[in-house]
Each structure stands twice: as structure tokens, then as C-alpha cells.
Amino acid sequence: MKFLDQLQSAQSRHQSMLCVGLDPDLAKLPGNMQGKPEAIFDFCAAIVDATHDLVMAFKPQIAYFAGCGAESQLERLMQHMKKVAPHVPIILDAKRGDIGATAQQYAKEAFDRYGADAVTLSPFMGFDTIEPYLAYPDKGVFLLCRTSNPGGSDLQARRLADIEGQPMLYEHLAQLANGPWNTNGQLGLVVGATFPQEIERVRQLAPHLPLLIPGVGAQGGDAKATVKAGWGPNSPIIVNSSRAILYASSGADFAEKARAAALEVRELLEASKSV
């Protein structure tokens, strides 16, 4: 099934725009898992088991596995997700960006080795660095567009003198992803939740692309404003929450509390549709 269909099907099956980000930070793992790299799989699998019927996607962040040499646990986790939640697409958050031959290796890593359904990429090096991922026709690719970290404006908010209308860099990227770069309907965009007016702007430029929106919850984004700015019946948004769900409790009840937190965010997002 094509990634976009997978997304839409998970969204309507679970009535959810929520994506749970799997960022297993050793220093924050609950109870006696804390500080133990070997507990990463068990922690993430418990979160997956507790939330998979509430989400439209999972998003493991590969850095948290690579930082402590836990690639084999990520492999197991991917298999576990495919088994317990075969209808929930998995977006591997990797933000890769490199020349064609190297991008082919990273595409192998994401799609063949880990079996991800989609990947996040950096567009800094241009279109030919995206192409090797598009060679996997059923897979999705989310390009960084507008990130809401403190330095997000350093480059992304610069106006381009040599493009008509002098769009900001992120606006130009939205235009490229909505047009010439989207050769096979596989592209989506990453847009932070901190500034809803920028989600709105990206939505104007790319009316139907799936938008992956991190930053609701711990990073301060407002769920209601996010849905209002980005969502429409044919305009999917995938709202990611990581820390607020993963670390809802530091005790033995972490999975139960994660479910409660996920339920709450899902309801808030769904309720925002009709506002």
C-alpha cells in the first residue's frame, strides 16, 4: 500500500491525528530502567502496546538508539510494531541528507534494514539527494521545511532574492515539495507547532501534502491552533508528541499513564477539528 493511503487508513481507523514519538532517553526511563541501554526495547515496546490503537503513526528517533549502540533493539522494535500494529505506519526520524550514492545507503538503512514506511530528510543538499528514497515507490519522505527550534529561523526564514515574490526559504521548500520535487506523490513536510501561522502558510502553499508536526506538548505547541492551521478533510496532519507521553510517569505505571496522556492528546486534536 502506498504510504499516503496507509496514513489515511490509520487516521480513520483510529480516529486519530496523533503520532507517538519514540525517543528513549536513558536518563528519563522510568523506575529501574533508568540509565540502562538494554531496557530500551522493553520500554518502547510497552509504550507501543499501550498506545497503538490511539495513534495514526509511530516515529522512532534513530539518534536515541545510535547514541548508545542500540541498533539491534531498534530492529526488534520495528518488528514488534509491525506485529502488534500492522496498520500503523512507522516514520523513521533520521533527517539524513547526502549525495546520491550515500543516500542510497541511508535509504537501504531506513527501508530495507529497519522496514520503515517513511523517513524524515533534510533538503539542504537539493533534489538529487532526495531521489534515491523516492525510488521506493510505496515509501513516504518528509522533508524538513520549517522547524521551531530556537535556530530554526537562522536559515529557514531568510527571504530568497532570486525567486519571484521573495519567499522565505521554507516557503520555497513548500513550493518545491508541492510541485517539481513531488514526482510520485511521496512527499510530506515537517513543520513545527510553535508558530501556527507558519503551518497555515505552508498549508496554503501545499494544500494536500501530509504535514508532520512535532512540538505539541513538551515543546509548547498548541494542539487546537495546530489543527485549525493545518488540518482539512483532504489535508492530513500527523501531530507528534514524544516526551509528554513517554515520560508521563517515572514510575511502574508509565505505560498506563502514557496511554492516558495519548488519549488526552488524541481527544484534544479530534475535538479541535470542529472548532
Added chain:
Amino acid sequence: MKFLDQLQSAQSRHQSMLCVGLDPDLAKLPGNMQGKPEAIFDFCAAIVDATHDLVMAFKPQIAYFAGCGAESQLERLMQHMKKVAPHVPIILDAKRGDIGATAQQYAKEAFDRYGADAVTLSPFMGFDTIEPYLAYPDKGVFLLCRTSNPGGSDLQARRLADIEGQPMLYEHLAQLANGPWNTNGQLGLVVGATFPQEIERVRQLAPHLPLLIPGVGAQGGDAKATVKAGWGPNSPIIVNSSRAILYASSGADFAEKARAAALEVRELLEASKSV
């Protein structure tokens, strides 16, 4: 020792501006190593053993290890390089770029887990995504600036309307890396070899930053023009060659032929200094 001192010391010790890129492509491994992921360490170690007295740096490309699950071989290779060539700095080519908390994990991966002396990064998400790497005061950080792949111009060659003089994006990056972003003298820039006039331009804007220059050899860059454009007694350049050295022979003599190729490039680069 600080990374910049390490670089200069290796450069003068080996009279070399050459960096050998370790990109173990399974499809190109020589003889009966071909297609065998388990041969990656042996192949790379043989290249290191045959060339380490001729180079100023090694640059393993992490994608080639990640693509086939060979992280443990990369760990072994890093240890091997530290043992046989303790004076040769190792630049881990990873081109990471992510928010602060995630960047901390990638910094752990590059510096703690693999023991790299420097790393390549993408600047797309801004300064706060670079800072976690700068917290390791002896390590170096090469920011992508101007890449010479086909899509390198898509964003990097755009003129910025809201910066004085309307510099191109890559020129602005060179200014940032030479000024406000270089808080502790750890930054360098990645500039492709295909267009020497762009190396010259970056050198004007960042007179003394180390420039990592891939693309000499297989990617078509001209060694003589590269040295002329970028090198000076207090302006180090690190000229990377990967495929032309690694795959100089597809037979059992691959290491010997790699040494011959490395010698040739080193001599060509050194001879270009006086031109």
C-alpha cells in the same frame, strides 16, 4: 589536543593534504570480499594500513556501515585507526542535523561511541543544532556549506534578500562559521571541489577555517585548481578522495594499488602548492 592542532600536526608530519574517505560499498569491494558485509572491517583496515603515513585525515562515511548493519565493524575500525595511526585525525562523515536534545545523542554517537575527532553536520536547522557538538571542546565540526552534487545549487546558491550584499546562502554560511557561530574555534566548512571559484569565494569569507573538500578524483574535481583556490600556510584544506583510492584495483592487490593512488594524489596536491 585540539582538533585544529591535530590537523596541522598530521599535515606537516605526513606532508599531506589528502584525506582518504572510507566508503565501503559492498558492490565494489575487491575480489572475494564483494557483497560480503562481514568483510567491511578487513577491507577498510587494509586501506588504512596501506595509506596512513600518506594522509592528513581519514573520513569514514557512516552511511555505508549503517546501510548493512555494520556498526560494530565501524567501532572496530575506529579503534584500529587510533592504534595504527594515532596522529591521524578521524572525521566521521554523518551530516547530522537535529534539535538540541537529539543532537546531544548524535554527538554521543560520534564522539563517545565511535571516538571520532570531528564530524560533518548540516546547518539547515540553525545554530542551536550545532551547539551540542561544540560542547566537546577538543572536537572539530565541519558544516556543509557548498556541495557540488547536481542539486547543490537548489538552495545553497540562492541569494538572501534580507542580508546586506545579498550573499548566496553558502556565502552567508561561510560568514556565520567564520564569525558568530565559531564560538570556540572548532568549526570548518565542507566545500565541493567541482567549482574552484566557489572554494576561492569561501576562502575570502573564511580565511583560516579548515576546508574539507570532497570531490577530487571520481567526482571530477581538479586537484591543482583546488589547492590554488583554497590552500595557504595558515589556511588548511583537507582534500578527500574515496573511490579513486579505495577501488583503484578490484583484485587482490587492492591495498597496494590504493597506496599508489594515494601517493599520486598526495604528490599532485603538494606540487600544486608552489604553482
